Amino acid sequence: MRQLPPLAAVRVFEAAARHENFTAAAGELGMTQAAVSYQIRLLEQRLGVPLFRRERRRVMLTEAGRRAGAQLAAAFDSIDAAFAGLRAEDEAVLTVSVTNTFANTWLAWRLGGFHLAHPSTAVRLWTSNTLADFAADEVDVAIRSGPGGWPGLAQHELLPLDFTPMCSPGFLAEQGGRLDPVDLLQLSLISAQDPWWAQWLREAGLDVVEARRTGMRLDSQAHEGHAAIAGQGVAMLTPFFWHNDLVAGRLVRPFAQLSSMGEAYWLVYPEARAKVLKIRRFREWLIEALDRDRAAAGG
Known part of the structure; x- marks a missing residue:
């Protein structure tokens, strides 16, 4: 069984060792310098080995800290590479759950415009009048009709019904x-x-x-x-x-x-995925295309 120290502290140590500066590590991780110092101290207490020497207004890696830092940097690079493949695969296909009406009367006719703007992302339409289960159906975004107010979902009103x-x-x-x-x-x-x-x-x-x-x-x-x-x-x-x-x-x-x-049509997706690039790109394209067509149709 692995005997790992607290992973939060390990993450902080890797950044601090790479920069050899607590302030720079705090900026990278979005933490305070005091929080970085606390996590390093916690890790040193757990290991029973000093990782940094505190000299005046700066910190320096000890020999043990330098060895551990180099190995952790390589390990974090391997982890990043492992997830990079998954990120690239996820970014390559956008799955959109959409009602039959919205797909057949509007979206399917214009989806080529999104692909021209973002040729690296393919779009898969899943047409159904049932509500998508984002966890079970592997759907990225959905276009739903209704009054809105779905818990846990980011919601953008597209057009009145x-x-x-x-x-x-x-x-x-x-x-x-x-x-x-x-x-x-x-x-x-x-x-x-x-x-x-x-x-x-x-x-x-x-x-x-x-x-x-x-x-x-x-x-x-x-x-x-x-x-x-x-x-x-x-x-x-x-x-x-x-x-x-x-x-x-x-x-x-x-x-x-x-x-x-x-009621209205809404673009919805899990709040936790609001910053995913392909979702952001599709949201921006969809709203712009709808606004353009609504203006052409007289509002």
Whole structure:
């Protein structure tokens, strides 16, 4: 069994021996000079051997301290090399957990821009509407929808989750070219059981007791939007995600009313990993790209 002295004291001694200066070691380790001196004294007491000579206003390694310092420097270099490989491997791939809607309507179309900016980092998308388990799923960052407030996670609000009915121009033409909110109660609504429908209809002044259970039911806004483009009915969609389809005339917004349930899309990751380079780079790129597209879409 190894008989190791306190590793915190060993770390302090290695820095102090390398600099042969307690003040420089304290600066490197983010400690006070008094704390460095205390750890060295603790190690000397544990070993029963003086490691430094105190002479006037400076310290000098003893012969025992010089031998130990050289061996520890080599050992710390080996440890650093062992973890450097892991750091490089971790930095090479960024795993992003993202909802199907966010991936299919926005992120997958623009991810090449991140790779061009950071060609040494590959991005792996894990699309799922379930919450990522950062420990079990080996996920670096996640893009989640909801109210926020997830404990233990750094959180950056990306864009509000608002919604309004949309359909294809052809579908609208079949209804006479215009709609009133009350007309929606008689039309084919895509995923009518979604609570967004009840929220929007109530804000439009309609007395909606419960969501309709009939009609087409799809599992993501991405699928609902494409069904609407195909003329299958009216879908409740977030305008930001469908800006290009609105501009190209594949979708139309029959109503100006925009509703929200107070939720948003968020970039989240463990607080302890906030300074990891690939995460910082992705966060900066994502926020900048979203801001640029939001400005192009009129906010």
